[in-house]
Amino acid sequence: MSVTTVHAAPPRSAEDRATLVARLEEAAHRIRHHALLMGEVQGQGYIGQALGVADVLAVAYRDQLRYRPEEPEWPGRDRFLLSIGHYAIALYAALAEAGTIGVDELETYGSDGSRLPMSGMASYTPGMEISGGSLGHGLGVATGMALGLRLQGNPARVFNLLSDGELDEGSTWEAAMSCAHHGLDNVTAIVDVNALQADGPTAGVLRTEPVTDKWRAFGWHAVRVDGNDVAALVDAFDELAAHRGSPKVLICDTRVGHGVPMLASREKAHFMRVEEHEWAQARTQLDEGRAS
Template sequence: MTSLDTHEAASPAAAPAEERIERLKAAAGRIRGYALHMGEVQGQGYIGQALGVADVLAVVYADQLRHRAKDPHWEDRDRFLLSIGHYAIALYAALAEAGTIPVDELDTYGSDDSRLPMSGMASYTPGMEISGGSLGHGLTVATGMALGLRHLGNPARVFNLLSDGELDEGSTWEAAMACAHHGLDNVTAIVDVNALQADGPTAGVLRTEPVLDKWEAFGWKAIRVDGNDIPALVAAFDELREHRGSPSVLICDTRIGYGVPLLMEREKAHFMRVEEHEWQITRAQLQEGLSR
């Protein structure tokens, strides 16, 4: 397993378009492989979300985010805030791919004294900007960070990955309103719309659609794409990075368990328990998909 080069400055146009897309697809495949490995360590976890959002994280970390793999506190880094703490398995996979976390450390996922707890903790994990868990705080922190960076004249951007379930939280919309009011065009929110949350289908718990219209009504530049389509993600992120005057949001429709049919078919997919004999099947299915 190999990791991506360190990115001290994002340079999306540095490679030919086809080469760029193939590189990102390969990165997404490795992120999925790392996530499956961590899931197998515990036999359970938020594996479906990690597989679903792998393409998004590959594009962010390998193509858009300014960061130094070995210096996660670099002052001029772009900030990536994971407010959905249970997606930590996905972020650990991305951080391993980026070179911030040693790949062999993924073996400790969810274990006692590990730097990789099941729910993300900034005090434990290099590259983890905030502790997540209770939803609705990521965008509020992003707003404050973005204001502070602007005050300091720091050109860093702030990304916040949140979920469609997190749109149930009123604090998310308060932050959205404040972000737009202050014209924080250094903020990009990323909403993972996988249509499922802990209590069931998102539409049945609390209907959030029309998601794009709501963000636009709050004064945000909004784009909606298939979150498992890397060319579409690249085009959308490229457009948003050039946008000025208001915050931006990329709404990503993803599929839980994407890339592993066995897990995509699970009825109870928010927190998955996978039997010992099924791991070989998941690995084979992922490898088959990557070889196409």
């Protein structure tokens, strides 16, 4: 059986790293294309977030996570928990890139009888570890799951992708405190800081900065990077994988709609409607940006 695995990997040579980064950038490009395909099925959705977080997911699924695409319930797998259920379109794209679901199935996104509902539900989709959407629950689940794995002697790791808007929730910080108290270094939180929520810019809804200092104050090993810089993400994930003694958090500054200027520049970008004639233009811009 095929296994994708990196656990505290030895240092990469410059040549190996450059080859890896190029491969991951191609994977991120395909993830963005997958997201546009699904978005076109419905004509609307959380396209901007999917485009913004594609680089993070590419590095996670094509370099860092240990899993068996053909065996989603394999006990030794690393668990990737999607707190932010509306990012499901992004995770489905990553699961297709990883081989857990077929690319052809993406065309069923959000349709009746599909295994790919618009909000992530674990009971429907292979590789979807939890049902997300009620923000603030993911890190608590990750904490309990990580404790359980430790008690079982299972070396699998738990990753939790959450949003900067999710930092508004008190339950997130309760879980952060508990995770640090128990020294759960098998937990890695990934915070997508795209500075946007349903109610407007994050800074105007509830100021969460300085985010990095807050996580460190709660006892976490925190690293902050440009979440649309694949090379920086590779280095950051490698650093976190090597860290022991406390939970880790990767804070990723991403740009909504990254890679497609016509979508990145839209004012109403949290949930966007894209007209029928605009999808081809979006794909063209994505490809042109990759080629430049």
